[in-house]
Amino acid sequence: MNYFPDEVIEHVFDYVTTHKDRNALSLVCKSWYRIERLSRLRVFIGNCYAISPERTVERFPGLRSLTLKGKPHFADFNLVPHEWGGFVFPWIEALARSRVALEELRLKRMVVSDESLELLSRSFANFKSLVLVSCEGFTTDGLAAIAANCRHLRELDLQENEIEDNRGQWLSCFADNCTSLVSLNFACLKGEINLAALERLVARSPDLRVLRVNRAVPLDALQKILMKAPQLVDLGTGSYVTDSRSDAYNKLKSTLLKCQSIRSLSGFLEVVPWCLPAFYPVCSNLTSLNLSYAPGIYGFELIKLIRHCVKLQRLWILDCIGDKGLSVVASTCKELQELRVFPSDPYGLGHAAVTEEGLVAISVGCPKLHSLLYFCQQMTNAALITVAKNCPNFIRFRLCILDPTKPDPVTSQPLDEGFGAIVQACKSLRRLSLTGLLTDQVFLYIGMYAEQLEMLSVAFAGDSDKGMLYVLRGCKKLRKLEIRDCPFGDVALLTDVGKYETMRSLWMSSCEVTLGACKTVARKMPSLNVEIINEHDQTEFCLDDDEQKVEKMYLYRTTVGPRTDAPEFVWTL
Amino acid sequence: MESGMAYEKDDLMINLKATELRLGLPGTEEETNEDHHQDQSSLSSSALKNRKRHSPEITREEKSDHDGEETAPPAKAQIVGWPPIRSYRKNSLQQMKKSEAAEISGMFVKVSMDGAPYLRKIDLRVYKNYPELLKALENMFKFTVGEYSEREGYKGSDYVPTYEDKDGDWMLVGDVPWDMFMSSCKRLRIMRESEARGLGWGV
Numbered sequence: 001m002n003y004f005p006d007e008v009i010e011h012v013f014d015y016v017t018t019h020k021d022r023n024a025l026s027l028v029c030k031s032w033y034r035i036e037r038l039s040r041l042r043v044f045i046g047n048c049y050a051i052s053p054e055r056t057v058e059r060f061p062g063l064r065s066l067t068l069k070g071k072p073h074f075a076d077f078n079l080v081p082h083e084w085g086g087f088v089f090p091w092i093e094a095l096a097r098s099r100v101a102l103e104e105l106r107l108k109r110m111v112v113s114d115e116s117l118e119l120l121s122r123s124f125a126n127f128k129s130l131v132l133v134s135c136e137g138f139t140t141d142g143l144a145a146i147a148a149n150c151r152h153l154r155e156l157d158l159q160e161n162e163i164e165d166n167r168g169q170w171l172s173c174f175a176d177n178c179t180s181l182v183s184l185n186f187a188c189l190k191g192e193i194n195l196a197a198l199e200r201l202v203a204r205s206p207d208l209r210v211l212r213v214n215r216a217v218p219l220d221a222l223q224k225i226l227m228k229a230p231q232l233v234d235l236g237t238g239s240y241v242t243d244s245r246s247d248a249y250n251k252l253k254s255t256l257l258k259c260q261s262i263r264s265l266s267g268f269l270e271v272v273p274w275c276l277p278a279f280y281p282v283c284s285n286l287t288s289l290n291l292s293y294a295p296g297i298y299g300f301e302l303i304k305l306i307r308h309c310v311k312l313q314r315l316w317i318l319d320c321i322g323d324k325g326l327s328v329v330a331s332t333c334k335e336l337q338e339l340r341v342f343p344s345d346p347y348g349l350g351h352a353a354v355t356e357e358g359l360v361a362i363s364v365g366c367p368k369l370h371s372l373l374y375f376c377q378q379m380t381n382a383a384l385i386t387v388a389k390n391c392p393n394f395i396r397f398r399l400c401i402l403d404p405t406k407p408d409p410v411t412s413q414p415l416d417e418g419f420g421a422i423v424q425a426c427k428s429l430r431r432l433s434l435t436g437l438l439t440d441q442v443f444l445y446i447g448m449y450a451e452q453l454e455m456l457s458v459a460f461a462g463d464s465d466k467g468m469l470y471v472l473r474g475c476k477k478l479r480k481l482e483i484r485d486c487p488f489g490d491v492a493l494l495t496d497v498g499k500y501e502t503m504r505s506l507w508m509s510s511c512e513v514t515l516g517a518c519k520t521v522a523r524k525m526p527s528l529n530v531e532i533i534n535e536h537d538q539t540e541f542c543l544d545d546d547e548q549k550v551e552k553m554y555l556y557r558t559t560v561g562p563r564t565d566a567p568e569f570v571w572t573l
Numbered sequence: 574m575e576s577g578m579a580y581e582k583d584d585l586m587i588n589l590k591a592t593e594l595r596l597g598l599p600g601t602e603e604e605t606n607e608d609h610h611q612d613q614s615s616l617s618s619s620a621l622k623n624r625k626r627h628s629p630e631i632t633r634e635e636k637s638d639h640d641g642e643e644t645a646p647p648a649k650a651q652i653v654g655w656p657p658i659r660s661y662r663k664n665s666l667q668q669m670k671k672s673e674a675a676e677i678s679g680m681f682v683k684v685s686m687d688g689a690p691y692l693r694k695i696d697l698r699v700y701k702n703y704p705e706l707l708k709a710l711e712n713m714f715k716f717t718v719g720e721y722s723e724r725e726g727y728k729g730s731d732y733v734p735t736y737e738d739k740d741g742d743w744m745l746v747g748d749v750p751w752d753m754f755m756s757s758c759k760r761l762r763i764m765r766e767s768e769a770r771g772l773g774w775g776v
Contacts, residue, residue, distance in 0.1 A: 078654050160661040273753075
């Protein structure tokens with residue numbers, strides 16, 4: 001029973017914005033469900049196969065912004081075959097048909113065709129924002145359609161997508177009277193760019209705040225662009241190559257002095273290190289720096305640059321910074337909250353790689369650190385215990401030792417105690433990735449202490465089913481569990497199948513799970529899709545042989561049953 | 574931590590031991606948790622061997638010695654999807670290495686020494702810093718380089734190491750940071766001290 005008219009309740013709901021909270025509102029009672037769904041503007045769907053496009057549009061006819069995620073996370077590492085699924089076209093079709101006034105579309109790990117982009121560009125008069133992360137399946141022709149038809153486009157953000165470059169003139173497709181651009185990121189494009197068109201576009205976009213260009217934009221073009229856009233807040237350079245005594249460099253230096261608003265810097269896809277001093281004045285204002293695509297900046301020059309970045313909150317860097325470089329970060333960047341250290345030499349012997357020393361130094365110098373992604377040569381329990389003590393505020397802790405089963409090099413012990421210390425100290429930990437030599441013990445600790453854990457990634461760890469069971473039993477808030485190459489089998493999978501309904505998804509590959517067990521899960525839980533992916537031994541794989549080990553299993557909760565777009569090597573049980 | 578663990582462990586062990594799935598082929602020795610810590614190094618390689626049921630994509634070479642040495646195997650095996658970085662990033666790195674290698678392949682520079690009948694060539698990439706480079710030059714040409722100081726250059730030797738930079742100027746080796754030197758050095762010349770003095774250098 002409502003004591004207030006609907007409009008009042010709706011007004012109150014306007015202040016409730018997070019997806020979690022909105023979802024909670026809708027569960028209170030029927031009339032709240034109704035008011036909530038009609039007033040919902042932003043919809044987040046973590047698994048595009050959990051609900052149908054039609055049902056989504058029916059429930060939320062007023063939606064303006066849709067976020068969709070497609071392939072499972074391990075697809076990023078080539079563990080999911082390309083044709084697995086995650087197509088956005090049916091969604092765009094459904095939205096177009098229902099005449100939803102879509103303004104924003106954010107996609108992650110989805111297959112996006114040029115056809116989808118064209119349909120998108122023609123169907124929504126007020127479309128403002130397109131964000132594509134780790135997607136594939138489209139070319140610059142699709143981008144041309146967006147540029148040409150979305151007259152009020154504010155944001156085109158392409159992050160780490162595989163885009164086929166047809167060397168077209170997509171940039172020139174932006175209409176002359178399109179002046180609304182606020183954010184443009186095409187750093188991941190591999191081909192040439194019409195520089196004149198880019199310059200003109202920037203010149204007529206007074207609200208432009210974010211500009212990340214690709215490799216094809218050289219330094220002199222960048223300088224001209226910055227002259228026209230000194231108000232930029234976020235800059236991604238392209239190719240930063242020149243002679244330090246050239247005119248272009250000196251012009252850039254003085255232009256950059258006028259760009260007082262830049263808070264985020266990235267790019268340097270090609271770089272000549274001793275021209276970096278031009279950016280020193282910018283560095284002192286930076287809160288975010290991404291040099292993870294710039295292997296040309298290392299050693300001495302990198303450290304000099306970092307010493308200027310005293311306000312840095314987010315740093316993405318390559319491991320050629322070394323432990324010593326990380327010490328400099330620790331002593332300079334006292335406000336650091338997020339650090340990602342990527343491998344510069346994934347398969348090599350890593351002369352320049354980082355070790356536990358760098359991480360310990362960071363933990364000492366940067367107490368505000370809460371998000372970490374750290375690729376390293378080695379890790380010790382002692383270091384992890386120290387880090388846990390120094391930084392108890394971790395929300396995301398992802399450690400990747402390049403040799404995935406490496407023990408503590410000092411004691412030759414597994415890293416159970418180290419990770420145990422992390423989960424025990426970091427009470428807000430929501431995401432955890434483990435590597436190194438690990439036994440069931442670490443999972444016992446995780447089950448016991450990681451009460452807020454929502455996502456766990458495990459590779460080459462554990463001894464037996466007990467490991468997985470500790471986690472399934474203990475982590476009440478677990479939403480995503482992904483496991484590869486661990487000795488977890490049927491007992492672990494089957495002990496509590498009801499648990500999977502409380503989670504978004506479970507991925508298990510190269511484990512000990514049999515086909516029979518997967519069938520059992522599918523039978524007991526009709527609300528789950530249990531997918532078996534078997535690309536290799538198709539002739540050998542027999543759907544009747546329950547004893548067979550399953551290569552890859554992906555199960556997820558869904559309201560729509562088995563999907564109809566699965567390729568032939570994916571079986572939904 | 575330990576006391577809490579023991580209770581849990583025993584409780585579960587009673588229930589699960591009978592149905593516990595073990596690693597390894599049938600007939601192999603069973604490893605209990607107690608033995609685990611004693612046998613660390615062999616666990617890492619043998620457990621891996623057993624964990625990987627599908628060998629086609631794994632070309633890991635098995636180590637013949639099981640004494641847990643931390644030296645990296647000579648041909649590092651490539652596991653599918655490892656290390657876990659996005660293919661976009663992996664491809665970018667490879668592309669960058671290719672273009673870098675193309676640039677850096679010009680790191681072979683000529684070295685001339687006053688009075689020597691012919692020139693030599695060295696690969697600057699091989700050396701990590703000035704002392705290494707100078708030592709190599711000393712060995713190659715059988716001379717000693719003097720002591721370097723910012724104020725006076727090289728003292729106490731008959732020869733002075735110089736290099737031609739990208740602008741065509743002849744510079745004294747050792748003034749600029751190593752990285753900068755590496756990228757700007759076009760050729761080296763080991764100059765006789767007498768000549769250097771003639772140019773106004775040295776003591």
